[in-house]
Amino acid sequence: MMVFLLMRLVSPLLRHAIYPALHHSGWLRRLDLPGGFAVVSYHGLLTADHSSPDLFLDGNLLRPEAFRKQLRFMKSRYRVIHPEEFRDSILSGKGLPPRAVLLTCDDGLLNTLTDMLPILRSEGVGCLFFVTAASCSENPGMLWYEELYHLMRNQPLERHLHPAPEESNDAAAAGDIHAAWWSVLMDASRLDAKRRGEWLNRVRAQRPAVKLDSEKRWRLLHVSELKQLSDAGMTIGAHSKSHPVLSQCSDDELREEICGSKSKLEKALGREIWAFAYPFGNPATVGDREVRAATEAGFNCALLNVEHWYASPPTLLTQPRIHVSLRTTLPELAAHLSGLHARLQHAAGR
Ligand SMILES: [Zn+2]
Incomplete structure (x- = not known):
């Protein structure tokens, strides 16, 4: 408890003083990645036409220039691997290159195609995009x-x-x-x-119609846009059929959400869907039953959206990810990638 309180007290200090100092001194880059590799999760970009960001809903989105800066940083200090390289390593049992980092992005907002893809392509890196089965239709609406x-x-x-x-x-x-x-x-x-x-x-x-300022911010990719993302060399993974909190679903509905998203996306894209990301992806929304369902669906890996999992060590079906938000600074990202942040959290019993 004391350590927990201490961690809460020192968090701002870590964020504003210690991580920047360690980052700029080059100390963080000397640390080995825990587990040998890291997976980073994004949720899309804040687009210029989205005039009134609400930090509660938009806090997971990044400004384009910050995203590019992060990619350049990871390319300079780590080996950003393509998702298919990650899968080959799972299937072959061969290890990943040292300091491997896998990029992922959840939900399949339109801006992932219009704003994120051009940056990924110009930086020459691949990304694993997790989308819902709504993106198999012509009229997917919003989340x-x-x-x-x-x-x-x-x-x-x-x-x-x-x-x-x-x-x-x-x-x-x-x-x-x-x-x-x-x-x-x-x-x-x-x-x-x-x-x-x-x-x-x-x-x-019963409510006034929701007026949205930016289609790129709110609308999900439709099927031909999803194909464009796939044709551009990006890998598509499943993110359930309709993005519910899986732990609340009945057993039948849970299977339908997980297996149904795999089969619908495979049919739409004509390729195997081998990776799954749990919607919301934290211990409050995912438990052993959900992990078993993802395993039975035949995915090669299933990803959380948190760095800590209650049952350690994590497996490929409970793969932690470093969640990047609008507030994440470069030194913070470096501290997370180096594993220092997770070690401190672990020491604090969180
Ligand atoms: Zn999601």
Whole structure:
């Protein structure tokens, strides 16, 4: 407990003083990557036409210049490997080159094609893009839980609009918008995708239409755009059918979300989908049952969105990732890649 408190106290110090000093002194680059390689996760870029970023929803996106800077940094200090090189290493059992880093990006927002791909190509690196089965259609819309946030932002959901009115948690609904949104998101994840769509339609009908400033920010890739990403040499992985909190799904729905996304994407792209990223990807949303389902679906690897997994050591089906956000500075990224951050967290018992 004392160590935990100490870690909370020293975090700003690490971020603003210690990591920058270690980064600039070159000390971090001397550390070996824990496990021999690292996987980094992105969620897309902030586009110039997105005029009013909301840090709560947009905090996972990067400014293009920061993304390019990070790529150049990783190219200079590490070996950025192509996703297919990663898979070859899994299948052959041969190790990866020293200091290998794999780039990944979740959700399949349109800006991954329009803004991220040109930067990846000009820097000559590949990326593993995890998309939902919505991107197998011509009209994928936006992520349902992002739309839900917009629908709830100005007015909490009345009890009758809650996905499970009899179980709705008034305490959460009366609290701050972020807690209320997460509570509704968890309950809505218990509905199968069809019933969740019908429920969302009922909410839409009771609210002013959501006006979005930037299609590139909000809309998911449709199938021909997904093919463009694949044809450009990027690897596509599965991110479930409809991005629910998997731990809330029934056993049947869980299988459908995982296996269904694999088969739908394989059919749309005509190639094997060998990697999976758990939606939300943290210990609150993924447990042993979800890991078993990803294993049974036949994926070569399945990736979390956190650096720490409760059952250590992690396996290829619980592969940790370094989650990069809008706030992540270059020294912080260096501290995460070097494994120093994870070692300190581990020492603090987190
Ligand atoms: Zn996601």
